[in-house]
Structures are given as C-alpha cells and as structure tokens.
Amino acid sequence: MGYHDTKGLPPPSRWSVRKAGEAMTLNRIRTASCAALLGLLMVSPVLGSEGAGGETTLFTGDLGNIIWSLLTFAAVLFVLGKFAWGPILRALQKREDFIRNSLEQAKQDRDQAEARLKEYSDKLQAAQNEGTAIVQEARRDAEVVKRRIEEDAKGEADAIIERAKREIGIATDTAVKELYSLTAKLSTDVAARIIRKELDPAQHERLIAESIEELRVLEGKRNGKG
Amino acid sequence: MERVLLAAASPLDHVYQWTYQKIPVGTGDNIVTPGGQITLFSNHIIMQIIAVILLVLLIPRFVRIRESGDKVKDLTPGGFGNFIESICAYFRDTVARPLLQEHTDRFIPYIWTAFFYILIVNLLGLLPLEPLTRGLVKSIYPDAHHGIGGSATGNIWVTGTLAASTLLMIVVNGFRYNGLGYVKHFFQGPILIAPLIAVLEVIGVAAKCFALTVRLFANMVAGHVLLAVLMSFISLSYLALGAGAATGIGILVVLVSVAFNLLEIFVAFLQAFIFTFLTTLFIAQAVVIHHDHDDAHAEEQGERAAGAH
Numbered sequence: 001m002g003y004h005d006t007k008g009l010p011p012p013s014r015w016s017v018r019k020a021g022e023a024m025t026l027n028r029i030r031t032a033s034c035a036a037l038l039g040l041l042m043v044s045p046v047l048g049s050e051g052a053g054g055e056t057t058l059f060t061g062d063l064g065n066i067i068w069s070l071l072t073f074a075a076v077l078f079v080l081g082k083f084a085w086g087p088i089l090r091a092l093q094k095r096e097d098f099i100r101n102s103l104e105q106a107k108q109d110r111d112q113a114e115a116r117l118k119e120y121s122d123k124l125q126a127a128q129n130e131g132t133a134i135v136q137e138a139r140r141d142a143e144v145v146k147r148r149i150e151e152d153a154k155g156e157a158d159a160i161i162e163r164a165k166r167e168i169g170i171a172t173d174t175a176v177k178e179l180y181s182l183t184a185k186l187s188t189d190v191a192a193r194i195i196r197k198e199l200d201p202a203q204h205e206r207l208i209a210e211s212i213e214e215l216r217v218l219e220g221k222r223n224g225k226g
Numbered sequence: 227m228e229r230v231l232l233a234a235a236s237p238l239d240h241v242y243q244w245t246y247q248k249i250p251v252g253t254g255d256n257i258v259t260p261g262g263q264i265t266l267f268s269n270h271i272i273m274q275i276i277a278v279i280l281l282v283l284l285i286p287r288f289v290r291i292r293e294s295g296d297k298v299k300d301l302t303p304g305g306f307g308n309f310i311e312s313i314c315a316y317f318r319d320t321v322a323r324p325l326l327q328e329h330t331d332r333f334i335p336y337i338w339t340a341f342f343y344i345l346i347v348n349l350l351g352l353l354p355l356e357p358l359t360r361g362l363v364k365s366i367y368p369d370a371h372h373g374i375g376g377s378a379t380g381n382i383w384v385t386g387t388l389a390a391s392t393l394l395m396i397v398v399n400g401f402r403y404n405g406l407g408y409v410k411h412f413f414q415g416p417i418l419i420a421p422l423i424a425v426l427e428v429i430g431v432a433a434k435c436f437a438l439t440v441r442l443f444a445n446m447v448a449g450h451v452l453l454a455v456l457m458s459f460i461s462l463s464y465l466a467l468g469a470g471a472a473t474g475i476g477i478l479v480v481l482v483s484v485a486f487n488l489l490e491i492f493v494a495f496l497q498a499f500i501f502t503f504l505t506t507l508f509i510a511q512a513v514v515i516h517h518d519h520d521d522a523h524a525e526e527q528g529e530r531a532a533g534a535h
Contacts, residue, residue, distance in 0.1 A: 056242050056243070056244065056245075056371075057242070058238060058241065058242065058382075058447065059382055059383075060242060060243045060245070061243055061265070061270075061381055061382065061383030061384075062257075062258055062259055062260055062263070062264050062265055062383070063251070063258040063259050063264045064248070064249075064264035064265030064266060064268075064271070065243070065265060065268075065270065065271065065381060065383035065384055065387070066258070066383060066386075066387045067264070068265075068271045068274055068275075069274065069378075069383070069384045069387035069388065070387055070391070072274040072275060072277065072278045072343075073339070073343055073387075073388065073391065075278050075282070076277075076278055076281050076282065076339050076342070076343050077335070077336065077339045079281075079282045079286075080281060080282065080285055080286065080335075080338070080339055080342070081335045081339070083285075083286035084285045084286045084289050084310075085314075085334070085335040085338055085339070086335075087286075087289055087290065088289050088310075088311055088314050088338075089318075089331060089334060089335070091300075091301065091303070091311070092311070092314070092315055092318060093331070094300075094301060095301045098297070098301055
C-alpha cells in the first residue's frame with residue numbers, strides 16, 4: 001500500500017525520496033513479518049497437535065462455543081439492559097432535557113430581562129421627559145402669573161392714583177365753589193349790614209368784628225369738616 | 227531440535243481454545259458438532275463467563291444513579307461510573323445518533339452491550355491467568371492441557387457468533403422498520419441489472435459480517451502470537467546461544483513486550499470500538515434507508531433525515 005502510494009507521487013524531492021525509501025523499508029518489514037506469521041500459523045497446528053496430542057488448531061471450536069457466546073452475550077444484554085443501560089439512558093436523556101430546558105429557560109429569562117430593561121429605561125426616559133415638561137410648564141405658568149400680578153397691581157395703583165386725583169380735583173372744585181358762594185354771601189351780608197348800620201362807627205366796628213368772628217367760626221367748622 | 231521446539235512450545239498455545247469437557251449431543255460428525263460432541267467448558271468459555279460476571283456485577287454498581295432528590299447532583303455522575311457513562315454518551319451522541327437518528331435510543335443498549343462485552347473479553351485476554359490457574363484446572367480435569375486464560379475474542383467461533391448476532395440485528399430490523407422497502411432497497415439501478423446488484427448487495431451484507439468476524443479474531447490472535455513469539459526468543463536464545471546471550475535478549479524482549487502489551491490494551495479498546503461502530507453503521511444502513519424511490523414511507527423518512535441534518 002505504502003509502496004504504491006509513494007510511487008504514484010509526482011516529482012520526488014530529496015525529502016520525498018527519503019520518505020519513499022523509509023516507506024519501502026517499512027513495507028518490507030511488514031511483508032516479512034506477515035510472511036513469518038503466516039508461516040507460524042501454518043506450522044503451528046502441527047506443533048500444537050504434537051504438544052496436545054489432539055487436533056487443537058487456531059479454529060478449534062464447535063456449537064458449544066456458539067451457544068456459550070450467545071448465552072453470555074444475551075445475559076449481559078439482559079442484565080445490563082435492565083440494571084445499567086436503562087438508568088444510564090434515562091440519566092443521559094434527563095441530562096439532555098435538563099440542559100436543553102436550562103438553556104431555553106436562560107434564553108427566555110434573558111429576553112425577558114432585556115425586554116424589561118428596555119421597558120424600564122423607556123419609562124425612566126418618559127418620566128424624565130415628563131418631569132422636565134412639568135417644570136418648564138410650571139415655570140411658564142409662574143411667569144404668566146407673575147406678569148399678571150404685576151400688571152394687575154400696576155393697573156390698580158394707577159386706578160387708585162387716578163381716583164385720588166379725581167377726588168382731589170372734585171374736593172378742590174367744591175371748596176372753591178363753596179368759598180365763592182360763601183364769599184359772595186358774606187359780601188352781600190356785609191354790604192347789607194354796612195348799608196343798614198352805616199351811621200354808627202362804633203356799631204360799624206362791632207358789626208365788622210362780629211362778621212369776622214362769624215367768618216372765623218365758619219372757617220373753623222369747615223376745617224373741622226375737611 | 228525437538229527439545230528446542232518443545233521448550234519454546236507453540237506461540238499459538240496462548241490463543242488456542244483448550245477444551246476441558248465435551249458432551250455428546252447425538253448428532254453426526256459435522257463442522258459444528260465434531261464427533262457428535264459439543265464443548266461444555268474450555269478456557270475461552272470460562273473467560274466469557276468471567277466477563278459476564280464482571281460486567282453484571284460491576285457496571286450496574288458503578289452506574290447506579292443516585293436518587294438524592296437533588297436535581298443537579300442526580301445528573302452529575304462521578305468516579306468510575308463517570309468513565310462508563312462518558313463512553314456510553316460518546317457512543318450515543320457521536321457514533322449512533324448521526325447514523326441511527328431517531329432510532330438511536332432503541333438500539334443503544336445493544337450497541338453498549340456489544341462494546342463492553344467485547345472490550346472486557348479482549349482485556350481479560352491480556353491477563354496472564356493461564357499459569358496461575360493451571361493447577362486448579364488440572365485438579366478438576368486431569369487431562370487438561372491449559373489453565374484458564376486467553377482471549378475468547380481470539381476464537382473465530384466467538385467472533386463469528388457476535389457477527390452473526392449483528393447480521394441478525396441488521397436483517398430483522400431492516401424488515402421491522404422498512405418492511406418490503408428493505409428488500410426493495412437491494413434492487414437498484416436499471417431494471418435489467420437490478421437483480422444482479424441485489425445479489426451483490428446480499429453478498430455484501432454477508433461479507434460485512436464475515437469481515438467483522440475475521441477482523442476481531444485476527445487482531446486478537448495477532449497480538450497474542452506476537453507476544454508469544456517475542457517470549458519464545460528467550461528460551462530459543464538460551465538453547466542456541468547460552469545463558470549470557472539469553473539474559474541480554476531476555477531483558478530486551480521483556481522491555482519490548484511491555485510496549486507491545488500497552489499496544490495490546492489500545493488494540494483491545496480499538497477493536498471493541500471498531501466492531502461496535504461497524505455494527506451500528508450496518509444496522510443504520512438497514513434501518514435508515516433514504517434514497518429516492520417512489521415509496522412514500524421512504525420519502526417521508528428522507529425528509530425527516532434531511533430535516534435532521
């Protein structure tokens with residue numbers, strides 16, 4: 001075999017030549033040993049029969065061997081089938097199932113965990129977004145409220161000032177009108193009194209003093225009212 | 227010269243079957259019952275019985291699955307049981323499943339049994355039991371030539387029986403799972419040459435089993451003969467060259483035969499594996515038939531096989 005293989009090899013390099021040589025030597029040894037063995041096999045029955053005094057050969061045997069072989073093999077098959085192979089097979093199947101189930105379970109768990117992680121991170125993101133939105137909205141609202149309050153306050157202040165100004169104006173007008181009318185009345189009164197009591201200077205003096213006194217009382221009343 | 231030969235004995239002495247007791251079965255003188263007798267006990271038969279006892283006693287002990295209730299612990303074998311279980315798992319997952327597919331667990335007990343049976347018988351054959359048991363055997367059978375020992379798988383009747391058992395498994399299961407499809411798958415090619423091919427196929431199946439027989443037998447015999455030849459060099463050299471040369475050669479021979487014994491251990495495993503692997507392959511070829519003929523069942527099977535790949 002080795003000989004033909006090496007012979008069939010294309011361009012022999014030095015290496016392959018040496019290898020081929022080795023293979024040939026090996027082959028020769030093999031052939032020689034095979035021949036020697038064959039020779040022994042052929043001679044030995046003779047030797048064997050000389051030694052044993054019977055016809056024992058390499059192929060000695062009969063139905064007894066067949067029966068015993070079948071019996072022993074069947075016994076092993078039966079007993080081990082019952083007490084060894086069954087348990088081993090079950091254990092192997094169980095382990096197979098266990099490994100398969102464990103892997104499937106692990107995959108399922110991982111998928112689930114991944115899904116849950118995604119869900120949670122989504123939720124977290126949403127919550128963050130919501131929080132930011134809420135804060136921004138609140139800030140906007142606060143701004144609006146602040147501005148409204150400011151505007152309201154300003155408006156109210158303006159109104160108050162306006163009203164005060166109006167009231168002051170009205171009061172001033174009233175006072176002026178009253179002053180006018182009083183002055184007119186007083187003047188008329190004074191004129192009438194003057195006309196009535198012209199002659200007596202003493203009376204005249206008194207009248208004037210009375211009038212002034214009267215005026216002062218009026219003025220005092222008015223001040224007390226104002 | 228005669229003394230030399232006697233001293234060296236025959237290198238085949240160790241591989242012969244030495245009959246201890248025969249019983250008449252009342253048939254004529256033919257090849258299976260020479261002289262109308264069959265062997266009741268011989269060194270090989272007793273080795274087979276020892277193998278059975280060892281297997282039956284040891285393997286169930288080691289592989290007993292602990293029912294501790296602990297889910298993880300029950301599924302993790304330890305110790306020697308682990309060794310056996312890994313071999314079993316290897317055969318199941320790597321050897322049988324690619325070939326037998328969904329039929330794997332149906333045939334795996336047979337496959338495991340074949341492997342361990344052959345392995346133990348092979349290994350027992352390596353033990354030097356013969357000189358130790360010679361006295362015992364002679365006390366029971368005074369005419370006995372040899373003690374207990376030798377490989378029963380170095381007996382062509384034993385390997386033949388094992389191979390015949392494989393053949394039976396092939397044919398029976400071929401019919402069981404494929405019915406007439408099994409017969410049909412022998413007939414291939416154009417209609418004219420199909421019968422011729424069928425004949426060849428049938429011869430092929432028989433030849434496969436014959437090859438199984440011879441392969442195991444020859445391998446076991448060869449190793450033992452080689453060792454015996456090596457050993458015989460010592461006595462031969464003593465007779466031919468004297469004590470000095472014999473000592474030197476003896477040391478060399480012992481060293482070499484240690485190496486060959488290690489090789490034989492390997493061969494014991496290897497041949498057990500090869501026999502089992504081929505048995506699995508042949509059964510699978512009969513059981514899992516998938517080629518394209520218009521048989522609906524086969525097509526379905528082919529699809530299933532294609533799905534499995």
